[in-house]
Amino acid sequence: MKSEGTRRWASDLDAVVVYAQGALCSRVARGTVPPDGTVRVAGLPRTMDPDSLRAKVLGTGGARVTGVRVEVEAQPSGTDSADALRREMERLRDISAAARARRDRHEGLITEVAALRPVPPARRREDPHRTTPVDAWLRLADFVDHRLTHLHRRLGELEEELRLADHEFEVALDRWSRASTDVQSAHVHTSVCAVLTLDGSGDVELELEYGVPGAVWVPTYRLAHRQDEDTGSLVLRASVAQRTGEDWTGVRVALATADLRRRTDLPRLRSMRVGRRQAVPAPSGWREPPAGLADLFAGYDAAGPRPEPTGGPVASAGGFAPGAVPPPPPAPQMYGMPxxxxxxxxxxxxxxxxxxxxxxxxxxxxxxxxxxxxxxxxxxxxxxxxxxxxxxxxxxxxxxxxxxxxxxxxxxxxxxxxxxxxxxxxxxxxxxxxxxxxxxxxxxxHAPFDAVAVEYRRRAEAVVALPLPGHAVRPRESAGSFDHRFDAAARADIPSDGTWHTVTVTEIPVGLRTEYLCVPAVEQTTYATLVLSNATDQALLAGPVEVTVDDEFLLTAALPTLAPGDVRRMGLGPAEGIQVTRRTNLRESTSGLRGNTTVLDHRVHVELANRLARPVTIEVHEQVPVTSHADVRIEERADWVTPEQGTGPDSPAPGTRVWRVDLPAGGGAALDGGYEIRVPAAKAIVGGNRRS
Known part of the structure; x- marks a missing residue:
């Protein structure tokens, strides 16, 4: 309801926190508190959750917010951008159809002219043979050739007109189909406003916070690295898509991995019964009314009836329009009541x-x-x-x-x-x-607040099914059991069109070093890798990263999740400048007093050659068999080391051995290793002893 003393304040969207699904928006409104303390703050989107609305007074003034509720208003809309886009699309569609019709008629005319042939008159049986008039044939051929030349030239012009008309129509169709949901398409414009009750006087600044669905984000990165340095610049960017019903223009953007709709109910233990199974009785849910409930509203009744409003909104399109008195608004829900x-x-x-x-x-x-x-x-x-x-x-x-x-x-x-x-x-x-x-x-x-708003929110949720960019990972999947928040350094513009938009968040210093990895038992190819170390207090989520080495774009790779203080390796592809060769040798013999032990002697020889103009560090991975049988013994003869066994997806497999070699520019190295497998003669390795 709107009384004579109600003032309407405009509001500006100031900040948005985008969660894994959904967003929390903050609006700022300024004005002077009216005598009755009731103000309306307009500009709220139709998709907002009315139960999430919060309001407070910024600053240290004496005013405070004592009540807040949500109302929907309806009024005739003026210029309609969505209808203008639709009319423009229909106009260009008619132009394209007319151009196609002209082209088709011209092609039919070309077909008719090309089908012209000389037809001699019918010859009767008693008539003698006639001489063919060659000049007439040639004149007809010249006419057809000249006419077709002119028609084909005109056909090329019509084809170009049709191509341009189709292109303009496709652009208009795409613009109309991807029009921002912030534009109202109905002739009646419905808007949501917050009705606040203020206690105080003077000029105040209000902040309204509310939640909206239909917003998602995934992290992306851009990594700049120089090969002669051990540090790099990692720029965190975010691909944000939103269809909340309002354009985010010049807002402070923050990104969070938390779930905006997380559960808040408390866990409850149930009794454990030993013996025959018994059905758990359903809770009745009934409670005795508290004592003195009728006296709670005695002061309200003593104040007398409320004044009748002079004007108010009338229900229209799921909201209210001026001209009639609506039913009394529901009282705000009281949170935290047992x-x-x-x-x-x-x-x-x-x-x-x-x-x-x-x-x-x-x-x-x-x-x-x-x-x-x-x-x-x-x-x-x-x-x-x-x-x-x-x-x-x-x-x-x-x-x-x-x-x-x-x-x-x-x-x-x-x-x-x-x-x-x-x-x-x-x-x-x-x-x-x-x-x-x-x-x-x-x-x-509690019945739904607004059936039309429910439909708006349902359409906004469609942005969750948007295809992800390459190598992108949902933040809830990569964040694990912890939640993180990233604040953008500058304000950004994100329209409500349901497509991905890139926002630069911040620059993160990371430790970098280039190493090379080779697993010659699987593939005799050396791969370049970047070893990243996260020395900040924030986690780096998994996502695509554009790698630039020495100011030259190299590739787009998948960055793994890096916890604070974590070190991970990221592959950059084969390094053609480093060659590797592996040769193996196997000898089988017996030992023991009666030759009751089979000895399988495996020899591994690996040669490395660095053809690059700089020194490199190479990790060569080999594998030693592992056994759980007490009778089978494995003896290693090499200077390799055993890596630490982890629990993550990149942890080495059991039996992995590593050589770390520093190769100078243009240099090489030879690595020799091996192991012996001692098996009782009465037993054999599954698949045969003579295997590499």
Missing amino acids: VAAAPMASAGGPGAAPEAFGGAMPDAARTVGSRPGGGAGPTARSRRAAAPASLAPAAPGRAAPPPPPPGAAPVTAGPPRPSDAELDYAALLLRGPDVPADGRGRLFP
């Missing part, structure tokens, strides 16, 4: 307002209920009549309910039994003083 202190009661019938928790609804809302088992139950009036008098107090000035009608179902003694909807405590709403007296202070199922 469920045990809130009265609860039975379920109402389908299609009717349910009975209040701990008391009854007004007479107009009492309907036949249904039991959890699905059968028809007694009416709310009969249930209250059968319940003890202390459980169903009568409203002041209201007559006692009549006895149940004849033929009604028998009433079961005991407390009422709420339905599943009424046991959903997070969806219940605590009624305020504006409802009838017998519904005050009691919990009721």
Whole structure:
């Protein structure tokens, strides 16, 4: 409702925090507090969650926010950008269709001219043979050739006109289909505003915070590295897509990996029974009304009736429009109230307002209920009549309910039994003083705020199914069990079009060194790698990274997740300047007193050659077999080392051995290693002993 003293304040979107799914927006409004302290802050999107709205006064002034609620307004829209784009698309579609029709008619004319042939007159049997007029044939051929030349030249012009018309139509169609959802397409413009009640005076600055669905982000990076340095510059960027219904223009952007819709219910232990299995009784959900509930609103009633509004919005398109008085707005839900202190009661019938928790609804809302088992139950009036008098107090000035009608179902003694909807405590709403007296202070199922807004939010959720860029990983998948937040260094513009937009967040210093990896037993190729170390206090999430070495773009690779202080290796592809050759030799013999032990002697020879103009460090990986049999022994003869066994996906496999070699520019090295496998003669290796 809007009174004469209500002031309307404009608001500007100032900051947005994009979570794994959804976003938290902050708007700023400034103005002078009116005498009655009631102001309207406009500009809120239709997709916002009304239960997430919060408001506070910025600064250290004496004013404070004492109440906030959400209202929807409707008014005739002026110029409609979406309709203009649609009309332009339809106009260009007609132009393209006309150009195609002209081209088709011209092609038909070319076909007709090309089909011209000389047709001699019919010859009768008694007529002699005639001489063919060659000049007429040649004149016809010249005419056809000259006409086709002109027609084909014109056909080329029409083809070009059609190509341009089709291109303009495709551009207009793409612009119309990808138009920002911030543009209203209906002739009636509906808007959401926050109605605030302020306690104080003077000029104040308000901050409104609300949550919206339809926003996702994935991290991307750009890495600049020089080969003669051990540090690099890693620029964190984010690909953000949003379809929240409002364009983010010049806002401070922050990115978080947390789940905006995480669960908040507390865990609860259940009893453990030993013996015959017993069904767990369902909680009744009913609580006795708290003592003194009627006295809670005595001061409100003593203040007298509220003044009648002079004008208000009328319901239109899921909202309100000026011209009529709307129903009283729902009181804000009170968070943190213990469920045990809130009265609860039975379920109402389908299609009717349910009975209040701990008391009854007004007479107009009492309907036949249904039991959890699905059968028809007694009416709310009969249930209250059968319940003890202390459980169903009568409203002041209201007559006692009549006895149940004849033929009604028998009433079961005991407390009422709420339905599943009424046991959903997070969806219940605590009624305020504006409802009838017998519904005050009691919990009721909270119906959707706005059916049109629900449809807006459903469409906004479609951005979650947007295909990810190459090598991109959802932040919830790469963040693990920890949550991180990244604040962008500058303001950004992100339109509400449901496509990916790149935002530069910050620059992160990382430690870098170039190493080379070779696994000659698998492939005799050396691969260049970058060893990254994260010395900051923030994690680096997995995502695509554009690698630039010595100011030259190298490739786009997949950056793994780096926790604070973590060191990971990232592959850059084969290094053609380093050659590797591997040769193996196997000898089988016997040993022991009676030759009862088979000895398999494996020899490995690896040669490395560096053809680069700089020294390099190479890791050569080899593998030694492992055994769990006590009779089988493995003896190693090499100067390689055993790497540390980790638990991550990049941890080396059991039996991995590593050579680390520093090669000068143009130099080489030879590595020799091996191992012996001693197997009892009565046993053999699965697959045969003579294997490399």
